[in-house]
């Protein structure tokens with residue numbers, strides 16, 4: 001695991017964008033795994049800047065969202081399909097018809113489960129995710145894999161934790177408007193991506209980051225599966241990194257071979 005601690009949130013966006021761009025193939029259509037939420041916004045802005053400076057091109061890329069709420073009406077502005085159209089497709093020029101989001105519109109568990117299986121199949125059809133962009137929940141969730149999620153899980157319906165609904169209430173008028181369920185890529189699905197780039201800023205994430213990076217590998221901290229992946233990059237600000245105990249080593253290692 002590579003851990004990069006940056007002095008400002010802007011630098012977090014830049015370093016995370018560099019880690020994403022470095023892992024994209026140039027001999028086939030790139031496949032990006034996309035997180036929503038506040039954490040990756042600076043990274044998406046930096047990817048947009050790379051496009052405008054001619055350093056990147058997402059016009060033939062595919063995007064796959066990590067998760068989607070269940071039960072929001074089609075076109076709801078806080079549905080992750082709409083969020084990613086606004087925050088990624090428009091910003092980096094990823095064609096809307098290449099943006100894939102789990103289907104949260106099923107009315108029964110069987111319909112939602114069939115949609116989740118089809119989503120896994122679509123990821124396989126395009127050759128798998130090259131870089132999965134991630135945030136982390138204050139409770140250690142990854143995607144919407146809440147504490148207790150199976151480490152080998154695949155895309156499926158999950159109940160949102162009370163903490164997640166409270167944290168996400170800022171995007172809705174009232175807490176009651178926050179959906180109770182979602183369809184999320186599983187931890188096993190996320191592990192299949194060739195590189196994982198997780199962005200975290202702010203002291204509210206410090207406990208989750210320390211537990212994920214330095215605690216035991218456990219379903220109680222779903223983000224601890226990052227330790228299992230051979231190519232994980234964590235890009236943090238000082239506040240999110242403040243509880244890491246092995247910090248000096250990470251800073252030394254980030255200097256590279258020079």
Ligand code: F6R
Pocket residue numbers: 034035036037038039040066067134135136137138141142143144
């Ligand atoms: C979003 C997602 C979540 C968020 C996490 C952090 O698609 O899957 O895991 O990354 O809840 O959210 P923010 O970045 O808003 O703090």
